[in-house]
Amino acid sequence: MPSKVSLTRYLVEQQRIDGHIPSQLRLLLEVVARACKSISQAVNKGALGSVMGSAESENVQGEIQKKLDIIANEVLIEANEWGGHLAGMASEEMEGIYVVPNRYPQGEYLLLFDPLDGSSNIDINVSIGTIFSVLKMPEGDRGVDESDFLQAGRQQVAAGYCIYGPQTTLVLTVGDGVAMFTLDREQGSFVLIEENVQIPEDTKEFAINMSNMRHWDEPVKRYVDELLAGKDGPRGKDFNMRWVAAMVADVHRILCRGGIFMYPWDKREPEKAGKLRLMYEANPMSWLIEQAGGAATNGKQRILDIQPGKLHERVSVILGSKNEVERVTGYHLGA
Ligand SMILES: O=P(O)(O)OC[C@H]1O[C@](O)(COP(=O)(O)O)[C@@H](O)[C@@H]1O
Numbered sequence: 001m002p003s004k005v006s007l008t009r010y011l012v013e014q015q016r017i018d019g020h021i022p023s024q025l026r027l028l029l030e031v032v033a034r035a036c037k038s039i040s041q042a043v044n045k046g047a048l049g050s051v052m053g054s055a056e057s058e059n060v061q062g063e064i065q066k067k068l069d070i071i072a073n074e075v076l077i078e079a080n081e082w083g084g085h086l087a088g089m090a091s092e093e094m095e096g097i098y099v100v101p102n103r104y105p106q107g108e109y110l111l112l113f114d115p116l117d118g119s120s121n122i123d124i125n126v127s128i129g130t131i132f133s134v135l136k137m138p139e140g141d142r143g144v145d146e147s148d149f150l151q152a153g154r155q156q157v158a159a160g161y162c163i164y165g166p167q168t169t170l171v172l173t174v175g176d177g178v179a180m181f182t183l184d185r186e187q188g189s190f191v192l193i194e195e196n197v198q199i200p201e202d203t204k205e206f207a208i209n210m211s212n213m214r215h216w217d218e219p220v221k222r223y224v225d226e227l228l229a230g231k232d233g234p235r236g237k238d239f240n241m242r243w244v245a246a247m248v249a250d251v252h253r254i255l256c257r258g259g260i261f262m263y264p265w266d267k268r269e270p271e272k273a274g275k276l277r278l279m280y281e282a283n284p285m286s287w288l289i290e291q292a293g294g295a296a297t298n299g300k301q302r303i304l305d306i307q308p309g310k311l312h313e314r315v316s317v318i319l320g321s322k323n324e325v326e327r328v329t330g331y332h333l334g335a
């Protein structure tokens with residue numbers, strides 16, 4: 001490809017070469033990218049744009065919403081309801097699904113998103129992002145309802161995220177590898193910076209919130225204890241730790257240089273499967289990671305094979321460099 005390839009050009013090329021990106025899906029992804037550009041602008045303004053701090057409201061998960069959570073949600077809904085050719089949307093910030101009113105162009109896709117991931121980083125000027133997943137309406141279905149969204153992650157037709165960090169970078173898969181695009185603010189478009197992203201199978205870097213150690217289950221404790229023992233322990237090498245507290249940033253680092261990320265089930269709220277949400281956090285990230293040669297499980301099974309029972313379902317997440325993910329999963333399965 002020529003040196004400066006925009007997202008639009010990349011998608012058109014993919015459509016021509018592989019024929020597997022239908023025009024409606026291409027347009028939908030461009031609308032999501034445009035919405036991310038607006039969110040990026042709001043993020044960049046920070047205190048100058050009155051976007052910092054908490055709103056006086058809670059979302060469906062019982063979490064206090066930040067102003068930017070709400071702004072990002074509205075930007076994504078508004079952009080996609082008239083331009084996205086969608087049947088419906090679902091978001092971390094909305095209890096029920098959003099059915100696209102029929103005065104707007106209708107389509108066969110469903111869009112799910114975490115509008116602002118890493119909310120606790122907003123006010124301290126650290127990386128945050130938007131995570132999204134695209135599904136297709138089940139065949140022959142008339143009228144969208146919540147059950148249409150309850151599809152396993154392996155049925156996604158596109159997935160990605162946009163990270164708002166030192167650069168704004170959109171990372172995307174349509175099932176044919178992972179591509180990264182950085183926002184060129186002068187040109188106003190996302191420009192391809194890497195194609196066929198691959199994660200090394202081995203790593204010396206792990207990401208987990210260590211303050212929860214006393215609440216972990218035995219297999220996770222065993223695995224992390226072995227990492228901490230370094231070159232004198234059973235692994236025979238030293239490991240380094242990173243935790244940005246925004247899944248989007250921790251996963252981005254792993255896609256850039258490998259590593260393992262874990263937010264496992266723990267004993268604080270044993271009835272909850274985990275902290276992270278399956279449909280708009282774990283599924284899109286797991287597909288990206290698999291597409292880059294990594295692996296993603298909940299400790300016992302592949303995340304993309306989990307049949308969701310509800311929209312805001314939570315899940316235990318272990319993802320990243322293949323050999324490490326297989327090792328922790330093996331510990332859960334009694335290896
Ligand atoms: O506060 P903790 O326990 O470190 O949790 C951090 C995790 O929570 C999250 O911020 C949850 O995402 P939201 O900000 O969208 O609620 C993840 O991105 C991150 O991995």
Ligand SMILES: [Mg+2]
Nearest residue numbers: 114117118281
């Ligand atoms: Mg999140």
Ligand SMILES: [Mg+2]
Nearest residue numbers: 092114116117
């Ligand atoms: Mg969020």
